[in-house]
Amino acid sequence: MSKRISIEVGHGGSDHGATFGDLREKDITLTMSLELMRQLRRHDCEVLISRTTDVNDPAAAFFARATAFNPDVGISVHVNAGGGNGFEAFHQTNELQARSIALCRAIADRVRAAGQVLRNPAVRNVNAFPTPTGQNFVRLMNTVPGPYAYCELGFIDSPSDRARWDATANQRRFATAYARGILEFLGVVWIDEGQSQPSTGITYTIRQGDTMTSIARNHGITLEALVAANPQISNPDLIIPGHVIRIPGAGTAPTRPVAPAVNWETEVNHVANEIVNGRNAGGWGNNPQRRQRLIEHGNRTFGSGQGTRFADVVQARVNVLVR
Secondary structure, three states: OOOEEEEEEOOEOOEOOOEEOOEEHHHHHHHHHHHHHHHHHHOOOEEEEOOOOOOOOOHHHHHHHHHHHOOOEEEEEEEEOOOOOOEEEEEOOOOOHHHHHHHHHHHHHHHHHOOOOEEEEEEEEHHHOOOHHHHHHHHHHOOOOOOEEEEEEEEOOOHHHHHHHOOHHHHHHHHHHHHHHHHHHHOOOOOOOOOOOOOOOEEEEOOOOOOHHHHHHHOOOOHHHHHHOOOOOOOOOOOOOOOEEEEOOOOOOOOOOOOOOOOHHHHHHHHHHHHHHOOOOOOOOOOOHHHHHHHHHHHHHHOOOOHHHHHHHHHHHHHHHOO
């Protein structure tokens, strides 16, 4: 089933957005958004985009369309100004906050890997927008039924930022980084340009404690074959739980039973939201019962020895959500 993504292209028409010399935010965001749409569609995603040319398209009108579109993920593509440096992404503040934060982090990781520095912190509460226009975006983002990321690639008035992305080719490169972050968040395997979708093999979601060597061994293939099937991994010794990789070979079966893959970040967010919102018919209980149940759930879901860390991470996420 294809994923649905909405793209809000910052500014346009008579609204130039941030400017510096001949650079205009509305042009940069359009270049990036068209490339982002192309990359997502190349992975069989259905895309709703606010504009494909230099026209006026009020944000409120687009967000109404985006809400009706019911996307799996939404993103706003913008460029910053006003003195600063680096990429930042703003997350929602409603019941989707935890997943919105995870989406922002996935995109930020890919932007950093593509060569842009990140602000500290790189992921921020959207309520940090101090202006009436910013507060309007707070309300609009929270109307979208899926997790949302409002992304500012960098500061147009920063010489170091401009040097990284003032050229059109670099804008497209960072748009590709956005696409990779979105697809990884959605669990969609990245396919390089010119590389066809393999007709054989399976996908696998990396879990805590996995290594490329252990994954290859458990699926009865060589480490070399696994690395060759996943060119998106630049360092096989550095893999991230929750990312999806390709296991080559028709009908590949593990040499020992492997529990169904579960995305670590997704499960942490899901359980934390259940606790905060009082959902889950079985109930997670109160401390110390809750902690013991979380440990058991972590061991059962991610393997023996992972329960204590899972419980600690969930509790930390709960503490953030209830502030």
